[in-house]
Amino acid sequence: MRVVVTGGAGFIGSRLVRALLERGDEAIVIDDLSTGNVGRLPAAVDLHRIHAEDAATAKLIAEIRPQVVFHLAAQVGMGTSIRCPAEDGRSNVIGTLRVLEGCREAGSKLVFSSTSGVYGDAAGGRPLREASPKKPSAPYGLSKWVAEQYIEHAGKWWGTPHTILRYANVYGPGQAARGEGGVVACFMERIASGQPLVIHGDGEQSRDFVHVDDVVKANIAAIAEGDGEAFNIGTGIATSINGLADRCERLAAASYGRLYEPGRSGDARSSRLSSRKAAAVLGWKPAISLEEGLSRLFGRK
Structure with missing residues (x-):
């Protein structure tokens, strides 16, 4: 299977790339290396140094025509999102739109890395479920929630298959x-x-602390399952x-x-996060x- 991993030289993305290669998939990486490290990747990986928000991202995905795009490239610093919300929005919202444009042209499924930050505080400390109110307390969570809305609507507008994964603290x-x-x-x-x-x-x-290797397994589970759905990825x-x-x-x-x-x-x-839905639909549980x-x-x- 041919796949694209944006942010593939990052902490989670690089481990996902290695797991995909071990499965026998062809993994192509898009990463601007602003926070990623090429040293995390096997030497033979096809790396394209592009900002996710650049039009070149959509063009490259359309040319490659992967079956699946894992979109992990993002601005993830909560402090940065408060200091520079425009930068946060450019990366997390415009970057996602560029990836969506590429997926539309290529007919690719999108597996999107989101965050528990879309919920804000867990009232009373209770586990958050996918239907819990979305009240992000920082621009980072807000930009991810806006990106999620574009992805869900792309499914209605263009029929773009997608699965959204909301991570706890990885x-x-x-x-x-x-x-x-x-x-x-x-x-x-x-x-x-x-x-x-x-x-x-x-x-x-x-x-809620979840291990990166469990997060990688959730991404792989989303290749074939969970179309049109959002899932919490945490331990509870x-x-x-x-x-x-x-x-x-x-x-x-x-x-x-x-x-x-x-x-x-x-x-x-x-x-x-409650991950009961991920267990039922994706067959995923933290190990x-x-x-x-x-x-x-x-x-x-």
């Missing part, structure tokens, strides 16, 4: 120590350099940032203290617990 090997989603990587970096762990707010805000288990820090320090057998800084604008207090995933990162497994 972590795992190769993640950069950048942004809230990278809090595990941030903690690991600080521990490795003997510095106190930086926590924004009181640390009692909670997140909430972990406070303080609790995460405790686990990391225990596994590292080291503690350098904690530095509490003011909370950040746009931060949700609580977020966890790697947070304890196991952290143990692997700290070399305990």
Whole structure:
């Protein structure tokens, strides 16, 4: 199968590319390398250095005519989205429209990487379901929600097949120590350099942490299933940032203290996802617990 992966040199995208190649698929990567790293990719991969929002993206997809396009290229920094919402919208909305244009011409299915940020806070800490109200607390979540709306309407306008995957907080090997989603990587970096762990707010805000390898499996499951649907990709288990820090320090057998800084604008207090629909339709369930995933990162497994 011929596929295109936008953002294929990124944290999640590069692991998806390798998984697709192991299946025997032909994977073509579109990545502007603004945050991606070509060193993550096998040398033989066909890489096109293009901004997702450029018209060249649509043209290339139309020429390649892949069966599936995995659209992971995005501006993912919550802080950046608040400081520069136009940049966020250009990447996440216009970039998605360019990919949709290419899919329309090529007749490709689109598998779109979205975020739990479309929901905003989980009221009462309850697991969020796909039908839960969409109240994004930061421009990042809003831009992803707008992109989702374009994708859903493209299905009605043009008959474009698509599956939307809303990720919880993804972590795992190769993640950069950048942004809230990278809090595990941030903690690991600080521990490795003997510095106190930086926590924004009181640390009692909670997140649903899902391993990158489970996210890759969800993308592959969406190749053949879930057309026209959106799915939550998470564990349904909430972990406070303080609790995460405790686990990391225990596994590292080291503690350098904690530095509490003011909370950040746009931060949700609580977020966890119900993935029952993904289990029922995609046949997907998270296989790697947070304890196991952290143990692997700290070399305990």
